[in-house]
Amino acid sequence: MPYLLSLLLLLCLPAQAADVSLRVMGSWDMLSQYQDYEAPFWQQELPRLSDGRIQAEVQAFNKAGLKGSEVVRLMKLGMVDVGTAVLSYISADDPVVEGADLAGMADSLPLAHRIADAYLPELDQYYRERHGIHVLALWPYSAQMLMCRKPLAGIQDLKGRRVRVSLRTSSDLIERFGALTLNIPFDETYQRLQRGEADCLITGTYSAYTAGFHKVVHHLYDFSLGWSVMMLGINENVWQSLTPQDQQVLQQGTAGLSERLWQAADSQTRTGIQCMSGQSACPAPPDAPRGQMVVHALSAADRARIARALQESVLPRWAERCGKRCVDNWQRSAGRVLNPP
Template identity: 35%
Template sequence: MTTRTYLASAAAAALLVAGAPASAQELDKTSISYVGSWSSLSLYKNFEKPFWQDHVPEASDGKISTDVTTFDQMGLGGGEVYRLMARNVIEVGSTVADYAVSDAPELEGLDMPMMAPDVETARKVAEAYRPVLADAFVKRYNGAKLLAIVPYPSQVVFCNTEIDGLQDLEGKKVRASGRTTAEFLQAIGAEGITLNYSEVPGALQRGVVDCAVTGSLSGYSSGWHEVSTHLYPLPMGGWDQVLTAMNGKKWDSLSGETQQWLQNEIKTSYEDPVWEAAVEETREGIACLTGEGECKRGKAGDMVLVEATDEDFEQVSRHLEETLLPNWADRVEQKWVDRWNETIGEVTGLTATK
């Protein structure tokens, strides 16, 4: 090997080492208190809890211990998580972005009906918008650090009344999964209803609402198929992304090596697996709800599957451009609209204007 080749190889190796994740020996000895999303759903049971309760302590060789619970186990509804994090009551918290839009309307730009009709587009949207979300957490939540963005399965429609398509939602009372979903329902002549997730099965059973929007597998896990008759798989509610963040005080207390290690572990052992599972969980959820296909999670339901048409997709997309995006743009400062257009707009070809 020539001297020049050797020096070039040594320099490349040094760069690789400099950019490599920290080893467990370099980590701070610390503890992390984690508050996760809904305890009954697949996201928490199959991904959040195993990652924070088991993986982090094991992968850190015991340097990082964790205490894990969920916001519903704490008696919270989900919308308070980031506010409590900003006040240093919660160290690391996860909740649905739509639950926090009254505090931070910029978060709402991440997920709107039909903006990302498939999981591949949803992830491109999430990655493009990540720097905007990170800045919003710093501004709105006292310097908090955004750590992860993951989806629930595609947000579909459960009805405890007969429907044959999108047009049949007109005049119906529908529990919306977020503000923009409620605005879309209003645009098609339905009534968007705000209800805590845990209240929905009873509301469907008693006729307080006719229909409700949530992820296919989430609905199955929570027994919505037992109080609903028809399933409409149009992704009307987007993907209900769950955002994980650490309060600024806790983040700043960690060394650079620990910060880098934690971010790498979150991406490879939490975010990537959740995104990879989203397509299959959407498919399996529909199979478990309707009995059409294999359901490995328990006894399948017998809901009627109502197919969405091309015309239905086109109608949702039209309302997104004509109503939902302009309404959102009016709720935020112009700088957030500009950044949306530079990020999500570039991925989707959409433009938000006031």
């Protein structure tokens, strides 16, 4: 019932005094990506860029009572015009999206950015054909890193440990080392860790800091296993109804938003690590909470094991889910970034 009421409120919002009024579904409202970037873009920047021609009403998906996996379907049905979808939340229906952020594929943000840029046209074509959605942009959260309640002797020490993951390809990766993977919603993770129902988790460092995970896990492994990439899309009929001028404003505006979010992912990755481990470099205000997590560097041997797991476990499992055409499209786009011809 709360979901239906919230969605009806979004659908029934009064029209703005503008040529175009967009109904926008944003990402998690408690996180910086929405508070500091998405919401201000739709509420303030886009009206300014369009000289008032485009107005938007934005609501975070969780505030509408949604889990996040419904965003694509709502865009497809025209119930919302624009939506931000976390790729891992929609991968069960569309495994093609996993190709933008395969676990263990990009251990640096610049590499992840180049892969996403190369793969975006493939995702756009797929979503236009299958769902009637134009993909405007891709952007990440902070680096997805492994955090545990007790220390690991190495990556192989994950055997038998219960690990909360959000990316299915993260499961493909760590199950190779004997981990038991758990699919726990982000907003339930703290309590589950506190109750001892999970031993480790893989999540973004900044998200972990703002959610207070440093109070319930004590060891962080400083190596990116992924970036939890998000996709911004718009219903194709809505897109086609825009004038060429407004299409350009929206495309360029969201491209700028995306670039700022890529830059934010870099700084927030560092901030998350610094503040969860109580480093003096933590840029949070003096009265903000700081953790005492122990930060561990991953050994060269473990990095090599992860690289092998990508080739021998992550990629084959994903290829099986996605199919030959999907893999061929990935190889000619994102794959060329990893393995230049």
